[in-house]
Amino acid sequence: MNRIVGIETEYGCLVADEKAPHGADAWPGVVKNYLFNKAAAGAIDLHYRDYEEPPRNGGFLLNGGRLYLDMGHLEYSSPECLDLLDMVAYDLAGDHLLQSALQSLGATEQVAFLKNNIDHYTGATFGCHENYLMKREAQFTPQVVGALISFLATRQIFTGAGRVGQAHPLAFDFELPRPSLAPVDFQLSQRADHIVNDIYQWVQFNRAIINARDEPLADYRKYRRLHLLIGDSNMSPFATALKVGTTAAVLTLLEDGHIPADVILEDAVQATREISRDPTQQWLVRLENGRTADALDVQCRFLELAQKHLSGSDEETDWLLAQWQFTLGAIRAKPEALLGGVDWISKKWLLEAFRAEENLGWQDPWLQSLDLEYHNINPAKGLFFALEAGKSIGEFNARALAAREAAASAPPANTRARGRSAAVRHFQQSGQGSYIINWDSVSCENQAHLAMSDPFHNYEKQVQKFLQRV
Numbered sequence: 001m002n003r004i005v006g007i008e009t010e011y012g013c014l015v016a017d018e019k020a021p022h023g024a025d026a027w028p029g030v031v032k033n034y035l036f037n038k039a040a041a042g043a044i045d046l047h048y049r050d051y052e053e054p055p056r057n058g059g060f061l062l063n064g065g066r067l068y069l070d071m072g073h074l075e076y077s078s079p080e081c082l083d084l085l086d087m088v089a090y091d092l093a094g095d096h097l098l099q100s101a102l103q104s105l106g107a108t109e110q111v112a113f114l115k116n117n118i119d120h121y122t123g124a125t126f127g128c129h130e131n132y133l134m135k136r137e138a139q140f141t142p143q144v145v146g147a148l149i150s151f152l153a154t155r156q157i158f159t160g161a162g163r164v165g166q167a168h169p170l171a172f173d174f175e176l177p178r179p180s181l182a183p184v185d186f187q188l189s190q191r192a193d194h195i196v197n198d199i200y201q202w203v204q205f206n207r208a209i210i211n212a213r214d215e216p217l218a219d220y221r222k223y224r225r226l227h228l229l230i231g232d233s234n235m236s237p238f239a240t241a242l243k244v245g246t247t248a249a250v251l252t253l254l255e256d257g258h259i260p261a262d263v264i265l266e267d268a269v270q271a272t273r274e275i276s277r278d279p280t281q282q283w284l285v286r287l288e289n290g291r292t293a294d295a296l297d298v299q300c301r302f303l304e305l306a307q308k309h310l311s312g313s314d315e316e317t318d319w320l321l322a323q324w325q326f327t328l329g330a331i332r333a334k335p336e337a338l339l340g341g342v343d344w345i346s347k348k349w350l351l352e353a354f355r356a357e358e359n360l361g362w363q364d365p366w367l368q369s370l371d372l373e374y375h376n377i378n379p380a381k382g383l384f385f386a387l388e389a390g391k392s393i394g395e396f397n398a399r400a401l402a403a404r405e406a407a408a409s410a411p412p413a414n415t416r417a418r419g420r421s422a423a424v425r426h427f428q429q430s431g432q433g434s435y436i437i438n439w440d441s442v443s444c445e446n447q448a449h450l451a452m453s454d455p456f457h458n459y460e461k462q463v464q465k466f467l468q469r470v
Contacts, residue, residue: 001084001248001316004133004218004415004455007091007240008077009233010070010126011098012114014372027111028074031101032058032067039104041097041409042067043428047436060424060437062409063093064417073126074098074113079417080133080455084245084316085400086412088237092404095377100408108378115233116161116375117190120368123167125194125207128233132226132248133218133455138255145210146264146288149198151250151302152209152230153265153272154295157283158327159243160188160276161232162344164351164362164371167193184277185362186351188344190232192276198268209268217439219453226251230272235375235384237400238341238393242327245320249306258309263298264288271295281332299328323392340389340397347374350383416440416452419459426467444470 015024022030035041042061045068048054058068064079076094081087098113118125166184187193197208211227218225228247234240253259264287265271271285275295278284283295303324310317330337331345338345351367360366376382389397411421423442427435436443442463443449450466452459 001082001087001245002314003248003251004080004082005087005244005248006078006080006131007087007244008075008127008129008131009091009094009115010073010075010117010128011094011377012116012119012126012372012375013073014112014114014376015110016112017110024111025072027107028069028072030105031098031113032069032074034101034105035067035097039101040428043424043435043437045437046433060420061097062411062421062424062428063090063407064411064415064421064424065090065093066439067094067097079411079420080415081412081417082414082456083412084241084248084320085403086407087244088240088400089403089407090412091240092237092400093407096404096408099377099379102378108380112376112378112381114372114375115235115377116372117233118163118167120165120372125167125191127191127207127229128231129211130226130228130231130244130247132228132251133216134224134226134251135255136216136220136222136224138224139257143261143264144254144259145199146268147259147261148250148254149209149268150263150265150298152228152247153268154275154283154285154298155243155246156189156192156230156232156272156276157295157299157331158338158342159231159234159239160192160342160344161190161234161239161375162347162371163187163190164367166277183363185279186348187276189272189276191230192272195230195269195272209272218455223455232343233375234343235382236341236343236346236393237397238323238389239343241320241396241400242323245316246302246306246324249310249317249320250302253302253305253309256309258305260301260305262287262289263293263301296328296331303328326392337390338393340384340387341393343374343384346384346387347371350374350387414456414458416455416457416459419452419457419463422460422463423467432470442466 013024013027036044042059044056044059046055060066066077078090102108194207199210199212200208207229209230211229216223216225266286266288275283284292287293307321335345374383379385411417434445441451447470
């Protein structure tokens with residue numbers, strides 16, 4: 001990718017046994033404490049990070065990422081990654097950490113962590129946030145932003161995790177339930193119903209496609225960080241690779257001035273919801289220029305530009321472009337070829353098979369339960385893991401899943417996560433009680449401070465010298 005990327009995943013927690021020693025609201029804290037205090041997975045924070053993050057609320061991990069409690073649920077932030085396979089493996093590392101903790105605690109039969117974005121019971125949503133480092137000089141004109149949002153709104157045709165039913169989150173949304181309309185049986189995206197703005201600064205109460213806060217966590221003179229809220233949490237490693245890889249490719253087109261001007265949506269928020277809910281899978285959207293387009297055609301337009309300007313850049317980019325083309329071609333012509341690769345297609349196939357066997361309607365609560373079980377990160381129980389993918393998808397998924405255990409305890413070698421990991425290990429083992437670790441710095445109170453403003457540098461030598469000094 002040649003671009004620093006990272007994913008933040010918020011996990012749902014399900015306690016299936018009423019006799020479990022803790023409730024669903026307590027288990028995230030139990031697992032967090034086990035990982036830092038017993039499993040020695042990282043160095044816990046000893047200071048306030050902000051008013052919602054008191055001391056010992058979380059900390060940085062040996063892999064350079066971060067794990068903490070966010071409004072009651074566990075959130076895992078991957079370390080900075082430069083390579084696509086690394087990004088997928090380090091995203092999966094969060095699953096591995098949580099599941100290994102449950103196993104060590106003897107709770108795998110009672111407790112499950114779900115890598116999804118909705119709670120069918122309360123209507124709440126929790127996010128999968130993507131972060132992409134960009135050049136500060138990149139021009140975000142209205143035309144450029146409009147085209148980027150068009151890409152993000154339409155990519156759900158291969159990145160959506162799928163969901164049974166629909167949401168009307170009245171506290172956050174302006175769309176009231178309309179009884180005259182037929183209920184939504186199944187839709188592509190879990191987040192689409194909860195997106196109410198195209199661009200907005202705050203995250204929690206006014207979710208937008210793009211979060212506008214300018215917080216690069218790097219040298220602000222050189223970089224900005226694009227923070228996306230629209231994405232679903234993917235169970236398929238292949239889907240995660242497509243989600244991150246295609247977005248990184250489009251950002252390169254943006255920075256190089258190759259963004260198309262003829263695909264801007266008239267209303268991106270409305271289009272996001274309509275694409276997700278369209279039972280015919282025609283995915284027709286209205287463009288700003290008055291034309292009507294198909295979301296698949298919009299994606300093909302971006303693919304064509306990426307093939308023209310990025311093909312031959314490196315082996316990873318060529319793999320990505322080939323898989324992007326294969327996926328867009330198979331979505332309608334041969335969707336069964338994408339089982340195990342595109343989550344909404346995989347989930348719908350499983351649910352339709354179960355519906356036929358049990359003679360169930362889409363409104364049956366049993367299907368909502370199976371919807372959640374698709375996202376169970378326990379390989380012995382999660383429905384995703386029962387799928388048998390085709391050759392190319394299956395091979396990639398197997399490589400990524402095989403790499404996740406190592407990624408849970410060691411950082412990427414080619415980003416500043418490596419230096420941060422060395423600091424985490426030192427403070428964890430030394431028992432020193434005055435450290436402060438951040439994404440872009442390491443400090444010892446009243447002693448020294450090391451800035452790490454370049455995410456492309458591994459800072460290994462600088463951190464070693466810093467630690468010798470303190």
